[in-house]
Amino acid sequence: MQRQILHVDVNNAFLSWTAVDMLKKGSKIDIREIPAIIGGDESKRSGIVLAKSMKAKECGIKTADTIYQAKIKCSGLKIFPSNYSMYKKYSNKLYELLLEYTDKIERFSIDECFLDMTNYLMKDTLLNKAKEISKRVKNELGFTVNIGVAHNKLLAKMASDFTKPDKIHTLFEEEIPQKMWTLPVSELFMLGRKTVPKLVNMQIKTIGDLAKADKKVLTKKFGKHGSLMWEYANGIDDSEVKYLPERPKCIGNSVTLPQNISEIEKLEEIVLTISEQVAYRLRKEKLLAGTVNVCLRTKDFEDTSHQKKLPEVTNTTKEIYEKAKELLNEMYKKGTHIRLVGVRVDNLVEEKEKQISLFSNKEIEKQEKLDKVLDELKNKYGYNSVTRAGKMNVQKIVKLKDAK
């Protein structure tokens, strides 16, 4: 039985949503029509391009360029800050509209959805549904999408990436040679900057070359990734549209510091700030962590990470911080200039899965109560309304984004 899959991808999502939001608030200009980008903050050393308008693209600006580079490529470029809670709002609006077509929707990212339309189609063709969705999103929500129409997720995703914006593309089996095999191998989903040069060295330049290559040779050279890329090149993908919400596999936060830091005491304070945010998100999701991971990036962009299992799963700020601090002290080499600090928790389980300990632990119970009180205050007055003692200095160094 053939499945009917749509992949809906918002065109220049962050920039389009910003444009729609500005117009709604009375702006006279539509930033989609001028050279404009959504970018980070250069003064915070997070100055990269997150999204660009067509006009900015014409200047040669690419996503992840530095803002510095972007300005050189295009004088008169307008730069707007990012705003994740606003993006979430528009992402939800899109999702709600799509729910009118099927409840089998996988939210692949903030601006992409897979729809499993199998069995939902009566006499209408899949393509007509795609046209209707595209039109309604434009008229009712004010931004455009690309829609890929195919019989599996991989082909639908490849199709939505063809020409942009505001386009619908099909990629059915018989269209693969003409529409996909002619593309450079770098266009294939899951082939990134490390793998592509290796393939080109093997004289595999187009997706068609890859499709016709020997699967065994690829598997030998690239392992699982090798057989996957061969299957993708041949349009093979049996994966399901995961429409039921899944528990996250990990939760983490990181910050690029405004200045490099080489004092362990300051790094510890930053690790506390981040641990608190990670633990807060864990509790909000009603999850417990089994492992804590700390990541450091030096001024020379060398990344190291260390991780350790916790003696027992937990979501208290104190236990996560203590483990993170332990890891930091193990891995930090005195005198190293640190640019980025990250804390992440893995091996997550549901709160209700926790084994009831035979012995009560007064200290942990105390911490749990403290966290609960602080969480309630954060929920009521905003994440940054409450600060742990000893962390005041960090507030000056890093202002963490509202975790809500």
Added chain:
DNA sequence: TCTGGGGTCCTAGGACCC
């Protein structure tokens, strides 16, 4: 390089057990 921040999955090597 004036190079973000949030994730997922895979691999390889070492520890440990039988």
Added chain:
DNA sequence: TCTGGGGTCCTAGGACCC
């Protein structure tokens, strides 16, 4: 024990995605 092979768990790092 100058010592094999297989399984599992843990950790560090890498590749990829948006």
